[in-house]
Amino acid sequence: MHSGTEANTVAGQQHRTPGPDRKTRSRRARGVVGFGHWWWALPGVLVVLAIHYVATGVGGFFAFTNWTGIGSFQLVGLANFQKILGDPSKILALGNTLFLAFGSVVIVNIVGLAIALALNRTLKSRYILRVLFFMPVVLSPLAVSYIWKFIFDFNGPINAILKSVGLESWQKSWLGDPTFAIWAVLIVIVWQQTGFAMVIYLAGLAGVPTEVEEAAAIDGTTLWQRFWHVTLPAIRPAVAISTTLGIVNGLRVFDQIMALTNGGPAGATETLATQVYKQAFSLANFGYGAALALILSAIILVFAVIQQRVTRGTES
Amino acid sequence: MTQHRRSHAQRIGLFAAPLAVGALVLSGCSSTSGTSTDGSQSFSLSYAVSTGVESPFETLAKAYMAATPGVTITLNAVPNDSFSQTTSTQFQAGNGSDVIESQPGSGAGQRIITLAKAGFLEPLDDGATALIPSGNESLFQIDGKTYGQALSISFVGNILNQTAATAAGITSFPTDFTGVLADCKTVAASGGKSMFVLAGAAGPNTGATASSIAATRVYAEDPTWNQERTDKKTTFAGTQGWKDTLQAIIDMKDAGCFQSGAEGAGFDAITNGITTGTTLTMFGPSGAAADLAKAGAGNTYTVEAFPPATSSDKAFGLASANYSLSLNAASKNKDAAKKFLDWMAEPAQSKTFADAQGSLPVTGLADLDLSGTNYAPVSEIVKSGSYVAFPNTGWPNSAVYDALGTGVQGLLTGQTTVDSVLASMDAAWDQ
Structure with missing residues (x-):
């Protein structure tokens, strides 16, 4: 109790002591700003406002119009949103968006964490393997997708292997198959993103003290218990970062779909992002595309906020 | 104070400079037609x-x-x-x-x-x-x-690799749909080849395929069909010719007319297939024949019109x-x-x-004398004016053609039906 009181007193003193200094600093800072330093930031602020907020705001405004991308337009209220909600193909696109986002987050993080654990300490070739696993991340998503498109092609290596082992009946147009096409997209995303999750987890694992793990091992815990009760709690911030980035990137996946399937077959792999592009720029429904973009932005915002809350809870 | 005034002026200058430079850059980016003065020859x-x-x-x-x-x-x-x-x-x-x-x-x-x-x-x-x-x-x-x-x-129909067709036992392009299906079976039986190549994943190609077939099923009987649709006197779903058009694609798929994996193929499948002779015919604009002739040395390409349902029906094409x-x-x-x-x-x-x-x-x-050119097979159609403009040029928006192209891919995969494709085209037209 005594020591606690002392600590409070010391803390109070520490709290009070810097008061005048902070006031001085604050006054000085105000003075500096008052003498015009904020002017220096103004061009940058204006550019940020113009590019990020005004442009986005104008784009959002068009969601309530029937603009085709050319000529004049009329305000149509919520008609675009009603049309979206009444269109089964857009609901399918929303479902695909969520499937790819959450499917990729789950698989990428599980596999990425597993690889990070495997390559964390003991393996001699771990540095080479880390480079190999990270390599796909630095490649262009379009380039990666075109390589995979060749792999999935009817005349590509998968079907060639199937034929060589006598499984000709299993051959199919993988990207033209309504059931498999979305899984093909998921495979490509996972293949490219796993290395990124691995790096985040490796950074997290570097901060886990070996002494704690050794102490747990001496206490007779199993490998799984050590992972679940020691390692995983210690790398929760890494989990939060990796899943947040994964969800945001997964929700706006675009390049891979355009290169692999172009949203096909017959819309089976359309997502909100591909629909935004097609409606706004290919089909001259700019207002409708803007409404879709607004919905996509709202969804990303909601999941980002949820993820922030989860992160805050973890830190506390 | 002097120093302060100078620095104040410098600050304003530094603030204004990026804006001025930015304005100049942006104006430079945006002026292509406005740089010349009136009366310029440029x-x-x-x-x-x-x-x-x-x-x-x-x-x-x-x-x-x-x-x-x-x-x-x-x-x-x-x-x-x-x-x-x-x-x-x-x-x-x-x-x-x-x-x-x-x-x-x-x-x-x-x-x-x-x-x-x-x-x-x-x-x-x-x-x-x-x-x-x-x-x-x-x-x-x-x-x-x-x-x-x-x-x-430009004539839109079929481009035939005549060299490869002759090698596969096809001496002349079929004149009716029964002949098409028969030739498809003949070519398929020759091993690893197909009578037609289709880029099922490329909407423009699937759309061109359906449009070329619709020339004889829809527009030969009613060249003003687009105007009637504009006047709301007809619909896609209510036109037997459009139903026959899409059904023909299903029949062709079932008869093995298209190459394996056509439903997921891109434009590369067309180029590779027709220049190597593994596929004999493509759907598309006549200009492609000249491009293919440059790419595939030794092959002869001719422009053909997709045959009507029966030989007694009128030969008809798309040209615009x-x-x-x-x-x-x-x-x-x-x-x-x-x-x-x-x-x-x-x-x-x-x-x-x-x-x-x-x-x-x-x-x-x-x-025009088209004999001896790759347009010879469609010479009579062109000379007699038995053609209409490519259908989608008269459609009100891009979404109708997109619905057709996407719908045909769905027919190949079994995701859609003839009626649902035509209904989606009507919905796109009326949007």
Whole structure:
């Protein structure tokens, strides 16, 4: 109790002591700003406002119009949103968006964490393997997708292997198959993103003290218990970062779909992002595309906020 | 204080400098047509490019500059896949080129009617009106005013690799649908080959396939079908010809007419298949025959019309001016640009353009001798005028053709039915 009181007193003193200094600093800072330093930031602020907020705001405004991308337009209220909600193909696109986002987050993080654990300490070739696993991340998503498109092609290596082992009946147009096409997209995303999750987890694992793990091992815990009760709690911030980035990137996946399937077959792999592009720029429904973009932005915002809350809870 | 005043002035200068530089950069980016003064002999020309080969527009622009000293044409070559978007954005921003490559009809951003209705195109004179192919007036004109100058005629149907067809036992292109299905089986039996190649994942190709078949099923009987649909006197779903068209595609799939994996194939499947002879026939514009002849040495390619349902039905095709030039209403160099358009309208330039495109000249089709050319199989159709413009040039928006292209892929995979595809086309039309 005594020591606690002392600590409070010391803390109070520490709290009070810097008061005048902070006031001085604050006054000085105000003075500096008052003498015009904020002017220096103004061009940058204006550019940020113009590019990020005004442009986005104008784009959002068009969601309530029937603009085709050319000529004049009329305000149509919520008609675009009603049309979206009444269109089964857009609901399918929303479902695909969520499937790819959450499917990729789950698989990428599980596999990425597993690889990070495997390559964390003991393996001699771990540095080479880390480079190999990270390599796909630095490649262009379009380039990666075109390589995979060749792999999935009817005349590509998968079907060639199937034929060589006598499984000709299993051959199919993988990207033209309504059931498999979305899984093909998921495979490509996972293949490219796993290395990124691995790096985040490796950074997290570097901060886990070996002494704690050794102490747990001496206490007779199993490998799984050590992972679940020691390692995983210690790398929760890494989990939060990796899943947040994964969800945001997964929700706006675009390049891979355009290169692999172009949203096909017959819309089976359309997502909100591909629909935004097609409606706004290919089909001259700019207002409708803007409404879709607004919905996509709202969804990303909601999941980002949820993820922030989860992160805050973890830190506390 | 002196120091303070100096620093204050410097601050204002430093603040203003980036804005001034930015304004200059932006104005530099946005001025293509506005840099020349009135009366200048120079102007700018925008056109789409898709290959490394010199565009016919570039060829003719260079020829014009050589023929008329003092004229400078600023060439703006825009990638084909973004041309529509780029064109409409530039016009919207008020910085479109003086002359642009346009396409007849309505729908996408570079279509004549779409741009003219938005007020971006200058009406052209009688010379341009005289070049409009018969029956194509609605694709070039609004209220009697012409907004595009036709450059050449393209026939849309089938391109046959005659060399490969002969090797596969097909000596002549079928004349009815029964013959098509029979030939499909013959070719498939020859091992690893198919009578037709289809890029199922490419909407423009699946759309062209359905349109080519619809020429005989829909438009041969009723050439004014588009107008009737506009007048709401008919629908896709209520037209037996459209049902027959899509059913024909299903029948062809079931008969093994298309290559394996057609439903997921892209344009590369067409190029690879038809030049190597593993597939014999493609659907598309006649200009592709010239391109294929350059790519596949030793092969002979002919332009064919997809056969009617029975041999007693009328042979019919799709032919229209796919390319045209239009004048920017906001151009400051209209006189110079109009002189160029007049020069382009001359028969010599028309022939040069058509030869480079592998298409037909825009005038004198009835008197044209097509024997011995790759157009010989469709010579009678062209000469007798048994054709209409490519259907989607008369459709109100791009979504209708997109619904057709996507729907055909769905028919190949079993995701859609004939009725659902036609219903989605009607919905797209009425949106």
